Amino acid sequence: MIAAIRCINLVKRYEGRPPVEAVRGLDLTVASGECFGLLGPNGAGKTTTIEIIEGLSEPTAGDVEVLGMRWGRDDAAIKERIGISLQETRLSEKLQVDETLTLFRSFYRSGLDPDEVIRRVSLEEKATTRVGKLSGGQRQRLAVACALVGDPDLLLLDEPTTGLDPQSRRQLWDLIRALRAQGRTVLLTTHYMDEAERLCDRVAVVDHGQVIAQGTPRQLIAELGGEHIVEFTLDADGRPPLEATDLADLPAVYSARKDADQFCLSVAEPHVALPALLERLRQTGHRLAGLTTRHASLEDVFVTLTGRHLRDGEAPP
Amino acid sequence: MNHEFDSTTPGIAKASLASRRYWPLGQLILARLREFYREPEAIFWVYGFPILMVVALGIAFRNKPAEQIVVDVQQEGAEQAKVQFVRDTLQKNKIFKVQVNDSARCRLRLRTGKTALVVVPPSSAGGAYEYIFDPTREESRLAQGQVDDALQRAAGRVDPLPIRIQTMQEPGGRYIDFLVPGLLGMSLMGGGLWGVGFVIVDMRIRKVLKRFLATPMRKSDFLLGILLSRLLFMVPEIFVLLLFAWLAFGVVIQGSLLVLVILILLGALTFAGIGLLVASRAKTLEAVSGLMNLVMLPMWVLSGIFFSSERFPEAMQPFIQALPLTPLNDALRAVILEGASLPQLWPQTAILGSWAVGSFVLALRWFRWN
Numbered sequence: 001m002i003a004a005i006r007c008i009n010l011v012k013r014y015e016g017r018p019p020v021e022a023v024r025g026l027d028l029t030v031a032s033g034e035c036f037g038l039l040g041p042n043g044a045g046k047t048t049t050i051e052i053i054e055g056l057s058e059p060t061a062g063d064v065e066v067l068g069m070r071w072g073r074d075d076a077a078i079k080e081r082i083g084i085s086l087q088e089t090r091l092s093e094k095l096q097v098d099e100t101l102t103l104f105r106s107f108y109r110s111g112l113d114p115d116e117v118i119r120r121v122s123l124e125e126k127a128t129t130r131v132g133k134l135s136g137g138q139r140q141r142l143a144v145a146c147a148l149v150g151d152p153d154l155l156l157l158d159e160p161t162t163g164l165d166p167q168s169r170r171q172l173w174d175l176i177r178a179l180r181a182q183g184r185t186v187l188l189t190t191h192y193m194d195e196a197e198r199l200c201d202r203v204a205v206v207d208h209g210q211v212i213a214q215g216t217p218r219q220l221i222a223e224l225g226g227e228h229i230v231e232f233t234l235d236a237d238g239r240p241p242l243e244a245t246d247l248a249d250l251p252a253v254y255s256a257r258k259d260a261d262q263f264c265l266s267v268a269e270p271h272v273a274l275p276a277l278l279e280r281l282r283q284t285g286h287r288l289a290g291l292t293t294r295h296a297s298l299e300d301v302f303v304t305l306t307g308r309h310l311r312d313g314e315a316p317p
Numbered sequence: 318m319n320h321e322f323d324s325t326t327p328g329i330a331k332a333s334l335a336s337r338r339y340w341p342l343g344q345l346i347l348a349r350l351r352e353f354y355r356e357p358e359a360i361f362w363v364y365g366f367p368i369l370m371v372v373a374l375g376i377a378f379r380n381k382p383a384e385q386i387v388v389d390v391q392q393e394g395a396e397q398a399k400v401q402f403v404r405d406t407l408q409k410n411k412i413f414k415v416q417v418n419d420s421a422r423c424r425l426r427l428r429t430g431k432t433a434l435v436v437v438p439p440s441s442a443g444g445a446y447e448y449i450f451d452p453t454r455e456e457s458r459l460a461q462g463q464v465d466d467a468l469q470r471a472a473g474r475v476d477p478l479p480i481r482i483q484t485m486q487e488p489g490g491r492y493i494d495f496l497v498p499g500l501l502g503m504s505l506m507g508g509g510l511w512g513v514g515f516v517i518v519d520m521r522i523r524k525v526l527k528r529f530l531a532t533p534m535r536k537s538d539f540l541l542g543i544l545l546s547r548l549l550f551m552v553p554e555i556f557v558l559l560l561f562a563w564l565a566f567g568v569v570i571q572g573s574l575l576v577l578v579i580l581i582l583l584g585a586l587t588f589a590g591i592g593l594l595v596a597s598r599a600k601t602l603e604a605v606s607g608l609m610n611l612v613m614l615p616m617w618v619l620s621g622i623f624f625s626s627e628r629f630p631e632a633m634q635p636f637i638q639a640l641p642l643t644p645l646n647d648a649l650r651a652v653i654l655e656g657a658s659l660p661q662l663w664p665q666t667a668i669l670g671s672w673a674v675g676s677f678v679l680a681l682r683w684f685r686w687n
Contacts, residue, residue, distance in 0.1 A: 054531050056687060079533040086531075090523040094355040095348060103348050106339035107534040130355075150532065 002068040004154050004185040005030040005053055010062035012048050012209075022048040023059070024209040030187055030202075032153075035180045037200035038189040039298060045209035046189040047087055050158050053187070054084050067154055080109055083147030085140075087158040093132030097123055097142055100131060101149050108150035121145045121175060137168025144175060155179060157188040161195060173199055193298035205302055212305050220301045225254025226266035229300055230273065232291035233261050239285055246284075250276045255304060266296060266304070341534060345542030346549070349516075353550060363512075363550060367504045367558050374623075375493050375566050385414045386460045389423045389432040399438035403446075406471040407464065427451070433460035497562040498649035499622040502584065504554060506616060506642050509588025510609045512547045514596040518605040521596075527687035536686075544589050551585050571656035579659065580652060580666070584645045587669050590676030591641070597683040616642040641672040 005028065012023040023045045030036040038046045051057040052064060055071045055078060064071060069078050091100055101114035118127050121141040126134060134142065140160060147155055160176070161169040169192075176199055180186055190196055196203045197217045205213040205220070213220055221227055234242065244258040247265060252273040256265045267273040270293055281288065353359055390403050400417060407413040418426065426432040427449060433456045437447035446468065450457035470476075520526050529539060562568035570577060595612060599605035619633075620626055620642035629637060637643050644665035651657035651665075659666070 056527060056531060076533055079531065082531070084528075084531045086524055086528055088524060089528045091525065091528075092348065092352055092523075094352045099348065099351065102339070103344045104532065106341040106344040107529075107532040109533070146528070 002032065003029050003065070004032045004034075004067060005036075005187060006063075006065040007049070007053065008063040010049065010052060010064065011060045012045075012052060012057065013060045022209055023052070026062075026206070026210055028204060028211060030185060032185055033180075033183050034201040035176065035186040035188070035199060037196040037203040038187065038206055039191070039193065039196045039203050039302070040189075040206035041191060044206045046206055047158055048209075049206070050156055050187065050189055054082065054156055055079070080150065081152055082154045082156060083150055083152035084156045085143040085147045085158060085160060087162070089143060091131050091139075091142065091146070094130060096128050096130055097134070097145075098127045100142065101145055104146045105149045111150040112148065114149060117145045117149045120148065120178070122171065135168070137164050137171060140164060140168065140172060141175065144172070148179075153184060155184055155186045155188075157186065159189055159191070161190065161192065169195070193302070197298055203298065205298075205305065207302075207306050213301065217298055220298060221296045224266050224296055224301055224304055226252070226268045227296050228267045228270050228293055229296050230265045230267050230270065230277070230291065230293050232263050232277075233289045234263075234281075235287040235289045236261075237287060242284065242286055247277070247280065250280060252276070257303070257307075264300075266300060267293075342538045342542055342545075345538060346546045349542060349546035350549065353546070363504075363508060363554055364557055367500055367554070368561050370500055371493075371497065371558065371562055372565070374496055384456075386412055386434075386456070386463060387414045387416070387432045388460060388464055389426055389435045390415060390417045391420050391423045391435055391437045392417050393419050394440050395438040396440055396442070399446075402471075403436055403438055403468065406467055410467060412463070413467070424449075430454075433457045434464060436464060491566075493562070493566045494568055494654055495625075495650070496623065497558070497566075497568045498653045499646050501555065501558060501581070501649055502620070502642055502646040503617070503622045504558065505551070505581065505584040505645065506588050506613060508551060508554065509547065509585055509590075510592040510595065510613060512550065513543055513589045513592030514599075514605055514609055515592075515602070516543065517593065517596040518599045518602060521600070521685075521687070522602065524687070530686045540593070540681075543593075544586070547589050548582065548585055551581070555581055568653075570653050572652035573656075573658070576657075576659050576662075577649070577652050580645070580648050580662070583666060583669050583673065584649075587641050587645070587673040587676070590673050590680060593680035593684070594676045597680045598685055616640050619643070621646045639668065641669055644668040 007026060007028040010023050010026040010028075011021070014020045014022060026045065026049055028038075028049070038049065040046050048057060052059050053066060055066075055075060058071075066078050067081055071078065095103070098114055098118060101117055105111050105114050105117075115127070118124055121144055123138060123141060123145065126138060131139065131142065144155075144157065144160060147157065157176070161172050164172070173195070176186055176188070180201075188199070200217065202214070202216050203220065204211045213223070215223070242263075244256040244263060247253065247256040247263065250256075250265075250273060252267055252269040253276075254266045254268060256263065258264070265273065265277070274293075278288075388407060390400055390407075392400055404415050404417060407415045416426075416432070423432070423435045427435050433450065433454070435449040437449065439445055439447075448461050448464070450461055452458060517526070559568075559570070591612065592609075595608045596605055599608060616622075619629060619637045620640050622642075626637050626643055626646075627634075648657075648662045648665035648669075651662060
């Protein structure tokens with residue numbers, strides 16, 4: 001079976017002073033029919049990667065295959081079979097929703113009826129509304145509709161939900177799930193971990209232009225070792241401060257880190273780890289100020305892998 | 318639109334899906350037309366502005382029945398009977414507008430341009446009549462001659478040659494006749510540059526160009542769509558301007574309409590090509606506006622919109638004639654005012670044609686989609 005997307009050792013360097021290497025040796029394989037998420041902080045190289053796959057940007061080096069075809073040789077054929085939404089496209093505000101979709105439809109040899117696409121993205125009531133009068137969520141659904149109108153096999157969506165309110169995000173998730181259910185391949189970028197976890201069959205965590213981890217969200221979390229996270233803070237009572245390394249040897253604890261005052265343990269079995277933790281604190285004479293437990297998320301995967309939070313982009317001091 | 322075939326009747330929907338034809342060029346033109354007609358400001362600038370120009374300039378430079386010559390007669394220091402003589406003589410002819418004033422007031426009025434000439438009658442018999450005026454002012458020199466003739470004749474001079482005066486004033490030679498073809502050329506230039514250049518840069522900024530590039534849309538369809546929609550907007554624009562000039566000022570087209578249409582199309586294409594060239598790389602609206610003003614300003618001044626380009630020194634003429642608007646304006650005037658035929662206009666059409674071809678070739682080579 002042909003992979004929907006295959007990138008091998010992709011490099012993109014922007015000339016300048018100093019030259020910027022946005023993508024440095026990125027490998028990626030997206031199977032047909034899956035929903036794949038590129039996850040990473042701003043500036044990680046997600047957009048550059050997706051634009052190379054879309055044929056909008058040329059890689060400095062490396063190999064890209066889309067639906068078994070190549071840019072530079074099969075451009076027209078690839079364009080007929082992919083549908084994209086850019087991170088930010090301001091479609092003409094003076095055109096109506098149905099007019100915009102008819103325009104996009106006319107570019108494709110075959111595709112869906114604009115009315116049908118409008119129904120799929122639930123914009124029936126706005127069909128004759130001008131684009132300028134749509135809300136952010138409605139515009140984003142229109143952008144996805146423009147990607148859909150050519151009836152593509154592969155959808156490439158760059159941050160489809162960024163800046164949307166929770167309800168609009170959920171509407172888009174439903175839409176993307178429905179597309180996947182119809183057997184389309186979807187590649188999307190996001191910096192929301194919850195989105196990737198709920199929506200994607202597989203994710204690749206991208207940082208500094210490289211894939212640093214890849215797999216199903218569950219696999220990545222399992223690779224952390226512990227699927228539970230115990231977070232606690234201590235009373236500042238003049239005792240010598242406790243370090244994360246002092247706790248790494250506790251039973252059932254896979255890793256420990258400290259963000260400012262907060263300790264964060266990734267734990268396989270909370271019922272084993274928690275009594276041991278309390279006992280250790282009693283021995284050192286520290287008193288708990290607060291303690292919570294939760295399931296591990298992709299955010300924890302990312303922080304463990306890079307020592308940074310996804311949304312900050314900056315290394316902690 | 319077609320809500321009758323909902324999900325309940327997939328067979329019909331499929332059938333209509335297959336039968337419905339889409340014509341990308343047509344859709345691109347339609348989209349541009351819709352964007353344009355839904356923008357009231359654009360409509361004003363394209364259609365209202367040239368008409369306002371014609372009205373304003375037509376009024377400012379209208380042909381007055383016969384311009385009156387304002388003459389001041391200085392009262393003090395002059396013999397009262399002589400003052401009386403000058404005033405009565407000049408008042409007999411309606412062309413003069415006479416005022417009797419004191420010396421200071423006369424000079425002030427002369428200095429501020431309110432009067433063309435000051436006549437100082439002599440203080441005693443046998444003294445000379447004095448004319449005070451600024452020789453660099455054309456109307457003052459004219460006034461001096463006319464006033465002198467009138468006074469000399471009234472004093473008994475007999476002209477030795479019999480003369481007959483015939484006045485001519487027919488459409489074709491007035492300022493408004495000169496102006497309308499110039500404004501036509503000007504709106505072809507502005508419309509082409511703004512209508513193509515600005516629109517493309519705006520689409521580049523909004524990333525619509527980039528979005529289109531990711532579809533199978535043919536680039537030639539896109540550029541052709543911009544061009545053809547521009548030609549379509551132009552039809553009412555030109556029609557309204559010429560109709561208005563005809564109804565309000567009686568400006569008539571002497572030459573063939575076909576030749577005029579060909580010239581207008583050529584001019585529109587040329588400036589659309591230049592608009593495309595200006596927009597080929599610009600990344601911001603400020604950059605493209607600046608570039609367009611840079612391109613248009615020399616032609617506004619030099620290419621004979623409001624006054625003939627021949628007023629500029631001989632040394633500048635080769636440059637002026639090479640600008641695209643100059644041959645366009647010259648050719649439009651030749652057709653509208655003199656009824657020139659296309660073969661007579663070959664030098665102008667050749668210059669325009671080279672601009673059109675050259676700008677398109679360069680623009681397509683330099684054009685950046687993202």
